[in-house]
Amino acid sequence: MTNQKALIWITGLLLASGLPLQLGAVWTPATGVAAGIAATVILTILYAVVRTPALLIFAAISVFGWFSALVTSLIGDWLQTAPIPVAFLIVNALKLVSVVLAVVAARRLGWGRDDLNVHVGDLNAKVVGWLRWPVLGPLVILVVFGLFTIGVPWSNVAGWIPVFVLAAFVNAASEEFLYRHTAIRALRDTMSVPAAVVLTSLVFGLGHLTGNPGGWLGVTYTTAYGLICALAMVQTRGFGWNLTIHIFGDISIVLALTLMTPG
Template sequence: MTNRNLRLLPLLAITLIVVAIAPTLLWIRDHPLLAFSFFERGTYNTEISYQITVLMIVLVVIAIVAAMTGKAGLSYLNLRNRDGRIRPEPWIGLKPSDSDSWNNVGRNMAVVITLVTAVVIYFQVIHGERITLDLFPGLPLIVLFALMNAFAEEIIFRFSFVAVVHRYGYSPYVAQGLAALTFGIVHYFGTPGGIPGVLMAAYIGWLLAKSMFETKGFFWALAIHFLQDVVIFIALLMK
């Protein structure tokens, strides 16, 4: 077997693992392996059961990536690396000036993406519905679920590809493309869903994989995804 084929095997392996996990997450949503009854509202119990189950899958993914990439791959879990030069991507709206970096563009993207998510969620989920604000335990749980979900999906759909692609010397575009493709397709059945959900999730998948590569860290991917998920869980759990 040639060196090229040996380099290709880890990439194929992690791609197959993520492709297998994606529909599994949808199945677990309706058939949780764990069933907790911590709260009076069934929706809270369903969500915490799902999130804890997925967290176990995430730990397995991290272990697999660690075995494939070692410290080089695990370094992308660093939350302190927040800055880095931005490679221009005019076709997705990224046209940074010479003075721009992830430290300031990350904040701007977080605001814009969260607002766009709020608009899409309003028309897909909230429009015509009545929202009931459950201050406790609703709001603390929304924050917890958003953080758990963002962390899990960033590990599965971004970190896995970025770490392997970096370790085996492939172009960052390979990880960004795989992240966009897998995250986009699975969101056809998610929230936001349908074609708008696919397009938005594919864009986010591409952008957040890019942020990991260029900052050599996890911060902006987690932060941007977390803010999105806060909006989504407010809509889903406060109906």
């Protein structure tokens, strides 16, 4: 492994994943924010020295973690009393700050829609052998939806469906653009596409260590989910399936959280 590849793997797993913020927050929220800002600064400085696109995209991705922590610390009391779908929407909408930074970075690097696969893509693309995405995509959606919603009480949620869908779309679109479309494109300059798929999925998974779902089981789940979404984006060369799969996954998670939360 070259020095540049090693640097990208290390910074991706240790800095872009949000681990400094998540581990720092164990002490105090302020410590977590400071650690997150430090990660962004380090990634930015490294990009200025090495000029590797992946480091610039990693820096953009790292921003939303500490920015969200900073904002939520200011409105935390209100968020704790807000309905789960509303809180989910507000917190995850803060990821748009990283999306904007990634768009600016992509334009600076001269990437267009074709480079980033920002198209619907070939929805009938082959996965492997006879298996195609019109079969695997719905199957993944059904399995994930069942995993998170079977056994929970289905009552008093109809009025929240529009908020579920909006919150899921905002979060899924933001994460897919950051972790799949821009990150994989950036990594293609220094490593193979399969390696980029694995690295971005690990970064995505580690970012959920203290999220929903959390813990190391959550990291394993979201890493596997990231692999599926990344594979869908790469094979279809578009967002049609990876975005759809991610949206339904987020709907199932926020629905389960709402149903299992008293009141």
